[in-house]
Amino acid sequence: MFKLLATVRHRWVMWLMGWETRLVSPSFQGALLGAIALFLFGAATNAMAGWLYVMSGVLLALMLVAAVLTARSLGGLSASRSPIQPISVDDLAVVECRITNHARSARSLLQWVDRPPTPLPVASGSIALIPAQGSITIQAQFRAQRRGIYRWPSLTLRSGAPFGLFWRQQPIAAPAKLVVYPRVWPLAQCPIVDWMGEGDAQNAAGDRALRLGTEGLTRSLRPYRWGDSTRLIHWRSSARFGELQVRELETAATGPDLIVALDSAIVWDPEDFEQAVEAAASMYVYASRCYLDPFLWTAATGLVRGRQVVLETLAGTQAGELAQHEPPSRAVLWLTSAVDRVSQLPDRSRWLLWLPPGSELAGSLLGRHAQGRVISRDRPIPEQLQAGNHPL
Template structure:
């Protein structure tokens, strides 16, 4: 992609320089002193020469960016990974690029490391390579903005600026922990398939409206004739026991700062569970109440689950209770709560009646707001009274140990 042409704003020093040349000219015109004309001409010559040099000073610069030695448009990392970013400034011009200043902006780095300033001169038809090391501190999709370089060479009369464009995107997966076991998935399910899963099987389960891509062989002609619209048959498919991970991403349920809050901690738990389930070869389904990033349909791979969790952002969607009522659950369900929501007890009980083994993972809001102490414990007690498993994730550094604890020792303070 071509970089925009450089701009050449005139500096205050340049206006002073021009004013001095004009005053010299008037003085020479009034006094007819020859050497004043010489100084006037020299001053104007220096001003014009500086303008021409500034015009071409940054024109030949090109940028190449490498992430951990790889020159790619997209790169994948995990929170906590060490990242080495290399910037190669190549000057295609036959003149050096003098006094080039700029600052690389790395959005996913820790706040104190996001701006990486530099000041250098790039030789004619040469290149300079800069590098900096940082840590992937945030999950998400990040694109490096254009690198804006500036120069006031040669005499500070013009402030030349140019944006160097090198499209580079980095997808950072959320942090996850390795766990050796997880009681929810390590037990045998009470039923193999509590819900009829819509798919490509042979058992007829109902009809629905036609969608692009549906096979003409599945058209239900009797229903089509009755409603005067194409209607197709749906079939069930056999599925092995799997894990559904449900998340509440509504801003109202999130407690804490932007960089560290109950949703971010819930996503770490979700990533840990998805990683463990994938290691065991179990299908993983992701579910959230996000409208901007709808949940994937059907089981997803470990990469797809991490990709979904990396891109998930707070969003005003339906309540967690409504989402759970509409959830097409698998045999095992883990519901992650950024904040306690007693209204979810009813849909969890309904799941239990239908044979689904559910686990509620509560992120204790007292981590961020001590005045909320006891809310997570109160909901946990109500859930346990109905026979629903609960884990409360507090501020302990080894929170993954809470996940693998049995029900009698699942709450840690």
């Protein structure tokens, strides 16, 4: 019974909203006034009393005028949004929208509703007055609980002016795009990244010393930019020029130092896939912080690089997406939930494996392909990535 009543109520609300968008829909006060007008008209018909006809006619005329004015109350309005800065999971997004009134008369007593895709919440507010030929800026705030790239086309304005007897709503084109990056864990160390692709500890230490050392082959000097390492500042030249100068060191063009590959073309457990995305983002950021040259690979995008590009790629990737690129032919750091995919990796690759619930590790992973880690569901992922001081 309650379910039937809820269904009827939902259909009634949707029917009224449809009328609000196409024409107008009566408010509670408008419906009550209309019922009184009809009651007076019926009483006038039975009693043949002229004053009842006059009262009912005045009320109906008032409702007609209110309906026409309400239908015109949203004319001449447009909206434009400011660029929305990307955020991370659990951060607060601030979406600014500028509403402009192009009409020669002011617009007052407005409501606005911003409906982004789920799971983002609906935001709403009110506007007291938009002056003629003027504009006003509104702010909507959304707290993102899940990563993703969210797009929505419009902002909905709603008005009951001037008498509040009818409602009129109108969607105004205002395209929006909000990018929610995956969570990035602050890794203090990550052995599987530190030792990725290295033949032995001596080669790894020598290569890292070449990258991290402040002494080396200087290609050129350039002005200091925010975020540059202080170890690369050339103090003698800085004193001579009166501003900080940073050395650009020669780098060997030997390809990427690290490829973090997310096996996104297969079916994942949803929770495991979110953990894998966060792990990929965290390891990429960690590798960049260690002066490596990391790349990210997904089945849909192939190889990409650059912090912002990588994080946006991970924000939009989905499990089971169409594979448009072949996996890299060189050693990779492979994140997967399919046991059989591990045995197909190139030599010297490493892997992180999320086993589906109820499955067991196959013995075929032992031997030359046993260079990886099986992710446990009983321990936090950052703790597992930082565990150990030796290559896996």
